[in-house]
Amino acid sequence: MAHRIIVGISGGIAAFKIASLVSRLVQSGNRVSVAMTPSAEHFIGRSTFAALCGEPPVLDSFDARFPLGPHIELLNGADLLVIAPATAHILGSCALGLADGLIPTLYLQAECPVLMAPAMSSAMWSKPAVQRNVQQLREDGVRFIGPDSGWLSCRRVGEGRMSEPDAILEVCMSLLGSKE
Ligand SMILES: Cc1cc2nc3c(=O)[nH]c(=O)nc-3n(C[C@H](O)[C@H](O)[C@H](O)COP(=O)(O)O)c2cc1C
Numbered sequence: 001m002a003h004r005i006i007v008g009i010s011g012g013i014a015a016f017k018i019a020s021l022v023s024r025l026v027q028s029g030n031r032v033s034v035a036m037t038p039s040a041e042h043f044i045g046r047s048t049f050a051a052l053c054g055e056p057p058v059l060d061s062f063d064a065r066f067p068l069g070p071h072i073e074l075l076n077g078a079d080l081l082v083i084a085p086a087t088a089h090i091l092g093s094c095a096l097g098l099a100d101g102l103i104p105t106l107y108l109q110a111e112c113p114v115l116m117a118p119a120m121s122s123a124m125w126s127k128p129a130v131q132r133n134v135q136q137l138r139e140d141g142v143r144f145i146g147p148d149s150g151w152l153s154c155r156r157v158g159e160g161r162m163s164e165p166d167a168i169l170e171v172c173m174s175l176l177g178s179k180e
Contacts, residue, residue, distance in 0.1 A: 002029045003079040003176050006110075008103040009049075009057075011039020012085040013153045014119040014162035019044060021084065021165040022052045025172065033058070033074050035102050039087070061102045070102065071109040080175055081110045085119035085162045088130050094142075095133035113175045115143045117168050122158030145171050 005025055009015050015036075025032045034049040034057035041059065049057040058070045066073040075081070083090060083103060093104035094116075107114060116137065124130060125147060138144065146163035 002031060004077055005030050005032045005172070005176075006074050006078050006081045006106060007032060007034050008081065008083040008090075008106055009034060009036045009040040009044070010083065010085060010087040010090040010103060011037050011042060012087050012119045012162070013043055014085040014117075015040045015043035017162065017165050018084055019048050019052060021082075021168055021172075022049060024165065024169050026052055026054075028173075035059070035070065035074065035106055037087075037090070037101060037103055058102065061105060069105075071099075071105040075106060075109045075111070078110070078112045080112055080172060081106060081114045082117070082168070082172060083107065083114065084117035084168055086116040087118075088120050088124050088127075088133075091116070091118060091130060091133045091137065095136040095140075113143060114141070115145065115168070115171055115175060117145050117162050118147050118160075119162030120147070120160045121152055121154045122156065122160045125160040143171065143175065 009018050032053050036057050036059050046057050093100050094107045099105040099108050148161045149159045150161040
């Protein structure tokens with residue numbers, strides 16, 4: 001069965017891997033829309049997602065294509081919101097309930113399951129503030145995958161590496177399967 005999936009991409013180096021996730025979700029027959037933060041665009045271009053999804057990604061809360069706001073129109077009828085990579089900043093905004101950008105606003109509007117795949121340096125990931133935010137989001141019903149341990153772009157090996165797209169895909173399928 002085809003599902004409606006919103007993928008929110010925030011500004012971590014792991015954003016480049018999300019093209020593969022989006023492609024796989026589309027190939028499975030799902031309708032996928034992408035929302036990106038301005039920081040995410042430093043790591044991967046909007047044209048990649050326009051081509052993969054067949055529609056341009058949304059980067060702005062005031063996108064003229066969505067007179068009611070992309071947070072309303074994209075989430076209407078959505079089956080799953082995936083935020084990957086989820087930066088420390090996005091985790092904080094969502095945990096605090098701050099609608100201070102497109103992706104946190106999508107999170108607050110979501111009535112479907114939300115899956116987050118955090119990615120950051122091991123130093124950031126181990127900070128009590130980040131762990132508090134993750135704990136809060138878990139208590140609020142958010143599903144998490146990762147982060148894994150492994151090579152980090154800061155040239156260290158440690159915890160903070162985003163889970164691989166295949167693993168994220170598997171959790172997406174399981175969350176969508178349990179809706180049917
Ligand atoms: C090269 C580079 C890599 C970064 N990687 C990460 C990352 O993996 N995780 C993270 O939380 N922040 C990372 N940052 C910092 C975020 O880009 C920064 O906090 C930004 O404000 C996040 O914005 P967003 O959450 O709205 O996308 C990185 C910054 C740079 C310059």
